[in-house]
Amino acid sequence: MLGKVVADAPEIAGAQVRSDILDRFAGRLDCVAGAGRGQAGAELSVHQLIETVGRVFEARRHLLERTVGPAPALRIEGLSLRGFLECLAGAFLRIPCVAGLGCAVGGVRRSEVIGSVFVHEGSFGARSGEREAGGSGCATRVPCAGVVRGPRHAVERTVPVPAPPATFHVEQRRRCGVAREAAMVVLPTKGRPRLPGGPGVHGRHSQGAGRIPTEEGEMRSKYEVIVVGGGHAGVEAAGAAARAGANTLLVTPNLEAIGQMSCNPAIGGVAKGTVVREVDALGGVMSRATDRARIQFRMLNRSKGPAVWSPRAQCDRGLYRRAARSVLEEHAQLGFFQGMVASLTIERNRVTGVRTESGIEFAAQAVVVTTGTFLRGRIHVGGSPGQPAGRAGEAPCVRLAEQMEALGLEVGRFKTGTPPRIDGRTIDYDRTVRQDGESPGYRFSSWERAELAPQRPCWLTWAGEPLQEIVRRNLERSALYGGEIAGRGPRYCPSIEDKIVKFPDAERHQIFLEPEGLATDEVYVNGLSTSLPASVQQEMLRTLPGLERAAMTRMGYAIEYDYFPPHQLHPTLELKALSGLYFAGQINGTTGYEEAAGQGIVAGANAAFDALGREPLVLRRDQGFIGVLIDDLVTKGTDEPYRLFTSRAEFRLLLRQDNALARLGPVAAERGMLTARQRARLDERLALSAAATEWMDSTNARPDEVNAVLQQANSAQLSEPVRMSALLKRPNVSVQALLDALGQSPLGEVSDHEREEVLTGVEMELRYAGYLRRERERAEALQRQASFPLPGDLPFGELRTLSTEARQKLARVQPRTLGQAGRIPGISPSDLQNLVLEVRKRRASGA
Numbered sequence: 047m048l049g050k051v052v053a054d055a056p057e058i059a060g061a062q063v064r065s066d067i068l069d070r071f072a073g074r075l076d077c078v079a080g081a082g083r084g085q086a087g088a089e090l091s092v093h094q095l096i097e098t099v100g101r102v103f104e105a106r107r108h109l110l111e112r113t114v115g116p117a118p119a120l121r122i123e124g125l126s127l128r129g130f131l132e133c134l135a136g137a138f139l140r141i142p143c144v145a146g147l148g149c150a151v152g153g154v155r156r157s158e159v160i161g162s163v164f165v166h167e168g169s170f171g172a173r174s175g176e177r178e179a180g181g182s183g184c185a186t187r188v189p190c191a192g193v194v195r196g197p198r199h200a201v202e203r204t205v206p207v208p209a210p211p212a213t214f215h216v217e218q219r220r221r222c223g224v225a226r227e228a229a230m231v232v233l234p235t236k237g238r239p240r241l242p243g244g245p246g247v248h249g250r251h252s253q254g255a256g257r258i259p260t261e262e263g264e265m266r267s268k269y270e271v272i273v274v275g276g277g278h279a280g281v282e283a284a285g286a287a288a289r290a291g292a293n294t295l296l297v298t299p300n301l302e303a304i305g306q307m308s309c310n311p312a313i314g315g316v317a318k319g320t321v322v323r324e325v326d327a328l329g330g331v332m333s334r335a336t337d338r339a340r341i342q343f344r345m346l347n348r349s350k351g352p353a354v355w356s357p358r359a360q361c362d363r364g365l366y367r368r369a370a371r372s373v374l375e376e377h378a379q380l381g382f383f384q385g386m387v388a389s390l391t392i393e394r395n396r397v398t399g400v401r402t403e404s405g406i407e408f409a410a411q412a413v414v415v416t417t418g419t420f421l422r423g424r425i426h427v428g429g430s431p432g433q434p435a436g437r438a439g440e441a442p443c444v445r446l447a448e449q450m451e452a453l454g455l456e457v458g459r460f461k462t463g464t465p466p467r468i469d470g471r472t473i474d475y476d477r478t479v480r481q482d483g484e485s486p487g488y489r490f491s492s493w494e495r496a497e498l499a500p501q502r503p504c505w506l507t508w509a510g511e512p513l514q515e516i517v518r519r520n521l522e523r524s525a526l527y528g529g530e531i532a533g534r535g536p537r538y539c540p541s542i543e544d545k546i547v548k549f550p551d552a553e554r555h556q557i558f559l560e561p562e563g564l565a566t567d568e569v570y571v572n573g574l575s576t577s578l579p580a581s582v583q584q585e586m587l588r589t590l591p592g593l594e595r596a597a598m599t600r601m602g603y604a605i606e607y608d609y610f611p612p613h614q615l616h617p618t619l620e621l622k623a624l625s626g627l628y629f630a631g632q633i634n635g636t637t638g639y640e641e642a643a644g645q646g647i648v649a650g651a652n653a654a655f656d657a658l659g660r661e662p663l664v665l666r667r668d669q670g671f672i673g674v675l676i677d678d679l680v681t682k683g684t685d686e687p688y689r690l691f692t693s694r695a696e697f698r699l700l701l702r703q704d705n706a707l708a709r710l711g712p713v714a715a716e717r718g719m720l721t722a723r724q725r726a727r728l729d730e731r732l733a734l735s736a737a738a739t740e741w742m743d744s745t746n747a748r749p750d751e752v753n754a755v756l757q758q759a760n761s762a763q764l765s766e767p768v769r770m771s772a773l774l775k776r777p778n779v780s781v782q783a784l785l786d787a788l789g790q791s792p793l794g795e796v797s798d799h800e801r802e803e804v805l806t807g808v809e810m811e812l813r814y815a816g817y818l819r820r821e822r823e824r825a826e827a828l829q830r831q832a833s834f835p836l837p838g839d840l841p842f843g844e845l846r847t848l849s850t851e852a853r854q855k856l857a858r859v860q861p862r863t864l865g866q867a868g869r870i871p872g873i874s875p876s877d878l879q880n881l882v883l884e885v886r887k888r889r890a891s892g893a
Contacts, residue, residue, distance in 0.1 A: 295380075419605050
C-alpha cells in the first residue's frame with residue numbers, strides 16, 4: 047500500500063522535512079518519534095514520514111475497530127505535498143506552518159483524510175535501540191522509536207515502530223506509586239489483536255473504565271448527547287439530557303471526581319441559593335446531593351425582605367460527590383466513560399462526536415462541553431513557573447482547547463484560587479467565634495426527603511495587621527503580583543493579596559473556618575485564597591487568632607485557565623459558529639458551582655431537544671435567576687469571572703427561593719425535563735399550594751381567636767371576623783401563628799417541612815400580592831415590547847442609521863430580539879428605534 051501511495055505522489059516522495067520541523071511535530075505526533083532529533087541539519091523524507099504514519103495507523107486501526115467499530119483506511123493518494131502537509135497539520139491541530147506550507151487551518155474538517163492517527167499528551171524524549179516487549183509469557187524484541195512521557199509523575203508509555211511479526215500487548219508500569227496499563231500496539235500477524243487476561247481493552251486502571259450502555263454485548267459508540275466534563279455543569283447537563291429522553295454519555299477524566307467540590311465545601315448563598323432551588327425545580331441534581339451531604343444550614347438575609355433570602359448549606363465534600371454520582375445513576379439512559387477528550391469530530395460545520403486521548407471515538411448529535419478550569423489549566427504557587435493542571439493532582443485538557451482556538455473562536459484567560467486547608471485538631475477554637483446552623487429541617491430539594499446528617503459548626507476569625515504585613519513583604523513572591531499570572535480573577539472572591547492591595551485601609555478581613563466533612567478534621571480556610579509560597583502561607587496562618595499552632599494540610603494555589611467569551615453563544619448556550627456544540631460553566635467565564643449548574647441544566651436540556659428535534663428552552667429574565675445569568679452572559683459578555691447577585695435581576699421580588707418550584711416546575715413538566723415521579727410530586731405540591739391559598743381566602747378569623755396573636759405583633763385588634771388572607775398582609779403577623787390560634791390547618795396530613803415550605807410560599811404571595819401584581823404587569827409589558835424579533839441574517843454592520851458603536855456591538859452579539867439588543871451596553875434608545883425601523887423597512891422590501 048505504501049509503495050503505491052508514493053508512486054502516486056512523486057512530489058511527496060522527493061520532498062524533505064527539516065529536523066527543526068520534526069522537533070515541532072515531536073510533541074504532537076508520536077509516530078515520528080526520534081526521527082532526525084538531535085542531529086543538526088538532519089532531514090527526513092516525507093516518504094519516510096508517510097511510511098511511519100501509515101504503519102502506526104494500520105496497527106492502531108485494529109485497536110479502534112476493537113473498541114468503537116470499523117475504522118476508515120488511511121488515504122493519502124492523489125495529494126500534493128502542500129495538501130498532505132495541510133491535512134497533517136490540521137489533523138494534529140495548532141502545529142506551526144510546516145516549511146511555510148501547511149498551517150493549522152480547517153484541521154478538524156480535514157482530519158478524515160489523515161485518519162485516526164492517535165496522539166498523546168506530554169513531551170517527547172528520544173530513545174533508540176531495542177526494548178523488550180512481551181505478553182502472555184513471551185518476549186519479542188522490536189525496534190523502539192521513542193517514549194512518550196505524560197504529565198509529571200504520570201505513567202511512561204513506550205511507542206514501538208511496527209515491525210512484523212509482533213504482538214499486541216498491555217504492559218503495567220508503576221511510577222511514583224501510580225499503576226496504569228499502557229497499550230503497546232504492534233502489527234498483529236494474524237486476525238485481530240487480543241489482550242492478555244481478557245478480550246476487552248479497558249482494564250481496571252485504563253482510561254476507558256466506566257459504565258457504558260451496550261448494544262448486543264458491544265460497547266456503545268453512538269449517542270444523542272455527549273457531555274464532556276463531570277463537574278457541576280456536567281452533572282446537571284448529563285442529568286437534564288437523560289431526563290429529557292436522550293441517550294447520553296458523560297465523558298470525564300476521573301469518574302471518582304464526578305461532582306467534585308474543587309473549592310469551598312458549600313452550596314448556596316446570596317442569589318446562588320435561589321439558583322439551586324431553580325435547578326431543583328427543573329429536575330436537577332444539585333439540590334438532592336446537597337441535602338444528602340449537608341452538615342450545616344443557614345438562611346442568609348433573614349433580616350431583610352424575602353426577595354433576598356438565600357439558603358446556604360455547608361457540605362461533606364466526600365458525601366456530596368458520592369450523592370451526585372448516585373443521583374445520576376438513577377437514569378438508565380445515561381452512561382459514563384472515563385477518559386480525557388482530545389478533540390471534537392466535525393462534519394459540515396456541525397459537531398458529530400468526540401475523540402479521547404486514547405483514540406476512542408464516540409458519535410453524537412449534540413455535545414456539551416463543561417471543562418471547568420481544565421482548558422490549558424496552569425497552577426501557580428509562589429513566583430516559580432506554573433505547572434500544567436486542571437486542578438491539584440489532575441492533568442489539564444490541552445488538545446481540546448487548542449482545537450477550539452484553531453476553529454477561530456475568541457479565547458481569553460481567567461484565574462481563580464483556593465486557600466490552604468488545615469488540621470482542625472491544631473485549632474484553638476476558644477479564640478474563634480462559633481457559628482451554628484439553623485432550620486434543621488430545611489431541604490433544598492422538593493423531590494425527596496433525604497435523611498439529614500448532624501449539623502457541625504463553623505468558626506470565624508480575622509486577618510489583622512500581622513498578616514497584612516506578611517503579605518506586603520512577600521507580594522513579589524505571589525504568582526499574581528509577581529507576573530506569572532496574566533488572567534483576570536474574580537472581583538467578588540479576591541485573593542488575600544488582592545484584599546491587602548485594593549483595601550489598604552481595612553483594619554482586618556473576616557476568615558471563615560469551615561469543616562470539610564464528618565469523617566475528617568480537615569478545615570477549609572475560607573477568605574485566605576492565595577498563590578504565595580507554602581512557607582509564607584504557613585506564616586500567615588500562624589497570625590490568625592486560634593491558628594497560632596495550626597498545621598497546614600494542603601497549600602493554597604491559583605489556577606489560570608482558558609474561557610471562551612460567552613457573546614459567542616446563542617441564548618440556548620449553543621455556539622453560534624458551530625451547530626450542535628454547547629458550552630456551560632466556567633468555560634463561559636462564570637465562577638461558582640451554582641452558576642455552573644444553572645448553565646449546565648439549560649445546555650443539557652437544549653442539547654437533548656436539538657438531538658430529538660424539539661423546540662429549545664430559553665428562560666426569560668422574569669422567569670428565573672438562571673434566565674438572568676444566561677442573558678447577561680450572551681448579551682453583555684464578561685471581562686471578569688461572572689458571579690450572580692440579586693441586584694442583577696430587575697424582577698427579584700418575583701424570583702424568590704420559596705417560589706422556585708411554582709415558577710419553573712410547570713415549565714420543566716411541559717418540556718419533558720422531569721421524571722414520572724417528579725411530575726407526580728409536582729402536581730401534589732401545586733395542589734397543596736392552591737388548596738392553602740383558597741382556604742386563606744375563604745376562611746374568617748374571629749376576634750376571640752386571633753386578637754392575642756395580633757396584640758403580640760403590635761397590630762390593631764379585631765372587632766369583627768376578618769379573612770385570613772387580609773390578616774397576613776399585616777406586618778409581623780405570621781401564617782403559622784394564625785393557624786396555631788385557630789387550631790386548624792389547610793394542608794391535612796403532611797410533613798412538618800412540607801407544611802412550612804408550602805405555607806411560606808402562600809404567605810409571601812398573599813402578603814405582597816399588590817407588589818407582585820404590579821411587578822408581573824411590568825414584566826409582561828416589557829416582554830411584549832422586547833419580544834420584537836430580529837432576523838438572524840440582519841447585517842448590523844451595514845445599518846447606517848445606527849451609531850458606529852451600536853453597529854459594532856450588535857454585529858458582535860447578534861441579538862435575537864429587540865429586548866436583548868437593548869441590554870447590550872452602549873446601545874441607546876435612538877439606536878433601538880432605528881433598529882426597529884430598519885427591520886420593518888427590510889420586511890416591506892422583502893429583503
